[in-house]
Amino acid sequence: MHPLRMNPEEARKALENGALLVDVRAYEQIEGYDFVEENKIALPITEFGARYTELPDDRLVIMACSVGVNSLKTAYYLLNMGYTKVANLEGGIEAWEAAGYPVHKNADRPVSSGCCCGIGSEAEETDCCDETQAVEDNLSSGSCCC
Secondary structure (H helix, E strand, O other): OOOEEEOHHHHHHHHHOOOEEEEOOOHHHHHHEEEOOOOEEEOOHHHHHHHHHHOOOOOOEEEEOOOOHHHHHHHHHHHHOOOOOEEEEOOHHHHHHHOOOOEEEOOOOOOOOOOOOOOOOOOOOOOOOOOOOOHHHHHHHOOOOO
16 A cells, blocks of 8 residues: 655645644754644654654545655555555655745754755765665654665
């Protein structure tokens, strides 16, 4: 089974119909660059394995991150844990903003660059997200994909 893959327009429509947006980025990232959306919660990937059961299993949850990589990993994790109403926001918050949907940017907390997920601010800009790395490795180590 695969999660639904939603572009920003599809995700926005789903949110208007009661879906929940789950932002899996680090709190520091969210404070610097955030979705302006009522139906959202923050559940960083570093806490995901311990807290995923807080997510509803009776409504669609749309996983989101910076560019759609870590959110896709957490979407698969939820499916493996028995959730059936799971989607991934393709392109993450960057695609959301590019589609014209509102975001909040805090100039006092600039978003780090370096890693595609933004957590590894000291990392070189490389192809750091190895799609073959298991979700459980990320979740159990409390780190990003770098």
